[in-house]
Amino acid sequence: MTGAQPVILGDMPSLSKLYVNAAATAARRRVLGTDAGASLPPCGHEVRGVLAQVGNLTAYQHLVGETASDVLPAGFLHALAFPVAMSVMNRDDFPLPLLGMVHLANTVEQHGPLLFTESLDITSWAENLRGHRAGTQIDVVAEVRRTDQSGVVWKGTSTYLARGVFLPGIDKPLVMPEPATFAAPDPTAQWQLGVDTGRAYAAVSGDFNPIHLSVLSAKALGMRRSIAHGMYLASRALADVGAVKGDSFRWDVAFEAPVFLPARVALDISSVHSGAGAWHRSDYVAWNPRSGRRHFSGSVTAL
Structure with missing residues (x-):
């Protein structure tokens, strides 16, 4: 991760509270406007000692068609890390509105299995703010490590588009590749x-x-x-x-x-x-x- 050391959060953020806060922020911006610049939060967020819930894992495996196993699927790890990523996107200094953002792409690198019994540290941050012909896009990165170990076992990069949001200093690309x-x-x-x-x-x-x-x-x-x-x-x-x-x-x-x-x-x-x-x-x-x-x-x- 680039930039300052991440802020250590005491608990896993509540997604419901994050969405409520995002809605309140969106309403406030509609009334008061926004002076958001084209800068990213100077640091990310981290939650340590995260444990997957076996009941939730089993329900996830059944829903998406994964074979029942003690190994955490790559998509489940994305969901496990998502609240930490959301908390970064909910910061007051995050330059784009959270609600209504479009998920454009995702890349995951998995370097070995992680078991549901293992304690995990999850870190997330934002990077690569850039223009798009329809607005502004950004990458939100999450990494998962075994607690007290330095090696990254899972890394996910999610690319989002804030449609219709054009920040000062961020130029639209002259040419966008056609699908x-x-x-x-x-x-x-x-x-x-x-x-x-x-x-x-x-x-x-x-x-x-x-x-x-x-x-x-x-x-x-x-x-x-x-x-x-x-x-x-x-x-x-x-x-x-x-x-x-x-x-x-x-x-x-x-x-x-x-x-x-x-x-x-x-x-x-x-x-x-x-x-x-x-x-x-x-x-x-x-x-x-x-x-x-x-x-x-x-x-x-x-x-």
């Missing part, structure tokens, strides 16, 4: 997602962002219906890749179009093997089988 044309392949799986999918994932992840919970709460934030959590979708794709990925891998996902609930999602997973026949990488893509519009795509690569 590649997409022709839907034959799916290897189809998911049927109910209207309660967002609430079910919120119950195991703690992420009760209103855009995922109901039609009414989503409409209040400008969505026509509630949408599925991006990391729920990506975690299901990772579970579909399966145990072939091993314990050390890089997991990438880029989100393109939201999945409005209820929904049917088509998924294709293709694998690449080395010359020796060993698994090297799996690529995945998900789309709307009716419209052919791509929802997200990514890869899982051996480290």
